[in-house]
Amino acid sequence: MTTPDQPLHEYLRAHARQRPDHPALIWYGRAITWQELDAWSDALAAHLQGLGVQRGAPVALFMNNCPQYVVAHYAIQKIGAVVCPCGPLNKAHELQYQLSDLGAQVIIAADNLLPIVEQVRADTALRHVLAVRYADLLPEAPTLPVPPELQAAPAPLPPDCIDLLATARAGAERGERPAPVNVGMDDVALMTYTSGTTGLPKGAMLSYGNARFKTGVTVDNFGLADGHIALSVAPLYHIAGMLLGVNTPILAGATQVLLFRFDPVAVLQAIDRYQVTHWYSIAPMNVACMQVPDAARFDLRSLQRNPVTSFGITFTEALARQWQAFTRGPCVSYEAAYGLSETHTMDTGMPHDAIRWGTHGRPMPGVAIRIVDPDTGAEKATGDVGEITLLSAGNFKGYWKKPEATAKALKDGWVWTGDMGRLDDEGYLTFIGRTKEMIKVSGYSVFPEEVESILIKHPAVAQAAVLAEPDADKGEVVKAFIVKKAGTALDADALVAWCRDNMAPYKVPRHVRFIDALPSTGAGKVLRRLLKDEA
CATH class of the missing domain: 2.30.38.10 (Luciferase; Domain 3)
Known part of the structure; x- marks a missing residue:
């Protein structure tokens, strides 16, 4: 993308100057303009400076998807501080570990998560807590189904908490802006913690330049541009959701329809009502949307691009054709990419005119x-x-x-x-x-994903995860954790017999355990270390 090499918040400022009244975000029918997004993040940035937040200081974010997340993200980066997302599913000990590792003195948290913050506050360096109420920006007459979590009457905030939106709005009315900070493209802009599938999470330090580079190539690969409407459902605190829900709309100048969490009816209504052109999804989301009763009443023909990540369900060519027929339009869908937190993700992209199924695209x-x-x-x-x-x-x-x-x-x-x-x-x-999760069975290398991709083909298996089990004869054998589809009957012997017919003998699980749900991150990555603990 041939635009100046500058921090992404500068593009936000440019859109606010060029088309202040154009919607940047739509939150269940409430349009937030480029001018509002820029002014609120400016005012919040100035407030953070008043709290003593300096260039390079970590600021923790502890919330689910909401417009305030985007406001906070850019406010922090406008003053050269470091965005530090904390997964809102984290328990107290997990939050305490991350805050202590960061030495964070400021956290921005959803009001329903404040009790967890309070549990760990005395054991961390926290000095300031800013609170977010998800419902604050909901319109009087929402245009999409509002999740029950957003409808609860807000409780009064503790006296030592700062109301983020009230502070940002009041500061914007006064025209408050942060003192200029000379932000370098090599400065750390983001500290995203690896999900810790095999050990304690580590903070990956990503720069303004990292974010700008990956956002640019992603915008080009997805074909996102000014005038397009992007639907954001993936968690903004995860690197993929952040890239596609926080960064790419800002660089491209696209309007973003933001959902608190995935709901198939809300997704279909959003595509229909707002003529969404681009949506990044996880494969089970597409399947859930196609199972909505009377889904044909929704007009989905505006959808042009739908990059998909396989999780639990492999996104195959057959599923892509089924999805295109379901949308009744030109939608091109494909396996989105390969990437990781340490590279700001999206290291590969699928050529839209040369999709190769079973791969993750080209560099x-x-x-x-x-x-x-x-x-x-x-x-x-x-x-x-x-x-x-x-x-x-x-x-x-x-x-x-x-x-x-x-x-x-x-x-x-x-x-x-x-x-x-x-x-x-x-x-x-x-x-x-x-590599760390590879299972060595009698000298053979078995990758969990390889076995899992076969297990989920069984008609009674909803989800599967496997790991190594020590064995005196073979060194290690495969142990499978299985989530059954609702209303199906399946026992371990029957599943093992099916596996013998469908995979190499050394890959067949020796042990099978049925569980209600797989432990996972908010972004859907299975936490094998928790399965090991459970085993």
Whole structure:
């Protein structure tokens, strides 16, 4: 995208100058203009400076999707401080770990999460708490179904909490702006904590330049532009949701319809009412939308692009055709990308005119990918499986206060991902699985994702996750955790028998355990370490 190389908040300021009354965000029918978004974030930035927040200081965000999240994100970055998302599903000990690791003195939290903040406050460096009420910006007559969580009458805020929206609005009316800060593109703008699937989370330090680079190539790949309408459902606190819900609409100048959480009827109504052109989804969302009774009453023909991430359900060519027929329009859908927090995600993108199913697309412009032997670093031949390594302007600066982990992950500028994959002769990447999660069965390498992708083909399996179980004879064997589809009957012996007919013998689970739900992050990534604890 041939636009100036500058922090993303400068694009927000430019849109506010050029078309102040045009909607930047739509929240259940409430339009928030570019001028409002810019002015509120300016006023909040000035207030944060008044609290003593300086360039490089961490500011924690602890909330679900809402317009205030976007306001806070850009307010923090306008003063050169660091956005530090904390997953709103975090328990007290998880929040305490992250806040203590950051040394954060300021947190912006949803009012329903304030009790958790209060539990950890005495054991952290927190000095200031700003509160967000999700319902504050709801219109009197919402145009989309409002989740019950947003309809509850707001409780009075504790006396030592600052009302974020009231503060931002009052400051905007007074024309308050932050004192200028010389923000460098190499400065840290974001500290996103890895999900900790195999260990304690680590803070990945990402710069303004990282964000600008990945946002630009993503806008180009998705074909997002001024005049388009993007629907945002994915969690904004997760790197993918942040890139696609916080950053890309700002750079492209697109209007964003924002939902608090996924609801299939709300998604269909939003596409219909607001003529949504672009939507990033997770595969089960598409399936849920197609199962809505009388869905044909919604006009979905405006939808042009729908990049999808496979999770629980593999997004196949057949499913994409079914989705296109369902929308009755020109919608092109495909596996979205491969990426990780340490690279601001979107390291690959799928060419819309050359989709290769079963892969994650080709390297984005400016991204180099090498497949190497994880032990020697020797580059693998085309088609061979090895560790995925990445080099681009999106690569992170390292892990916060973790020099040993940084040295292991960053080598000569390349990010060693710990992920295994292969490149075909046309440069398409196929992700195979995590090196750390690989199961060694009698000398054979078994990747959990490979077994899981087969297990979920069973008609009674809704979700599946597998991990290694120590075994005296084979070293390790596969243990499967299964979530059954509602109303189905399935026992372990029947599933194992089915597996023997559908996968190599060494991949067949030796142990099967049925559970009600898989432990996962808010973005849907299975937390295998919690499965290990449960096992």
